Amino acid sequence: MPTTHRYYLSVADLANARGSEPSLAFEGIGPEKLASDLADALRSDTLFQQWKAMQPDPDEVAPSLGATDPGVSATGKQTSDRADIELVTTLPMSIVKQRLNWLIGPNWQLRDMR
Template sequence: MRYHIRLPDPSIARGNTPGLAFQSHGADGFAEELQHALRTRDLFERWSAQLDDPEDADPALGATDPAATVSGEQHDLHIDLTVDTVLPSALLRQRMHLLAGDHWQLRDVTAA
């Protein structure tokens, strides 16, 4: 699937947990961080390690797509990300929430 995501104000596109949130400021950096979060278990492992009982983390939330691609494009004040992945939308949303908090919008979903 292809997901079209907008960061309306990239300066506040940060999750609630600094160790998990986006660190980037530009379109390429946001794209790279999200792509890494989809391709590897790194974000899942950092998130689950912060749980009271990491063993309670649903292993399905750690699914990855090694072929996922993310591109970013800067537009005036917002950034658009285009995500191609086989991961279900629930996992993409969970990772975006960790990375950007509530400061992102899913604009469209199409077949890749």
Template sequence: MAARYYISLPDPEKARGGKDFSFVSHSAEGFASELQDALRNDRLFERWRAAQDDPDGVDPGLGATDPSAIVTGQQDDLHIDLIATTSIPGAVFKHRLRLLAGSAWELRDVSAA
């Protein structure tokens, strides 16, 4: 079952995760595109997994992908709003966002898609 996640990046310049996994964009469209890519394929997950002390011990469920995930972004004054529609489980979705944005994001709402 797909869910729609409403995310806010209150200070987009602080929405940076680990140096090897972080968002690099500065526009709403760029943030949306990077998150969509992270949901549609496992490249971000595989880079993160390879950096772990025991890559083989990482839960493979964290590598879930949704090739039909859609993310839109909109600049609203100084913050950015993202809407992600995906069937990826919530815990995996949040893990990807933490990799990309660190703790500089807010989950505003979740609804069925």
């Protein structure tokens, strides 16, 4: 049975947090929307397939990069100085990082993991 990870993430400036590729980037407002979009990006391979199609040789992309977790859950809340996301998934941080970077670029921080 896969190990469940609980990631605690924060985004200091969510209003300006966007990935470098506009067609993959987060377009919402608020931590709840980011949590929802991140969960969707980890639950299905839709975002991965969009990214893969943009690669010079899509057939050479390792299928393992498209890993998904149908049971993922995420919640978001705004604090006085940042947006906080709590993510529960069986996926490793490497996959979470990949999807976060597509959505909001390097504008996030891993605060804790359990």
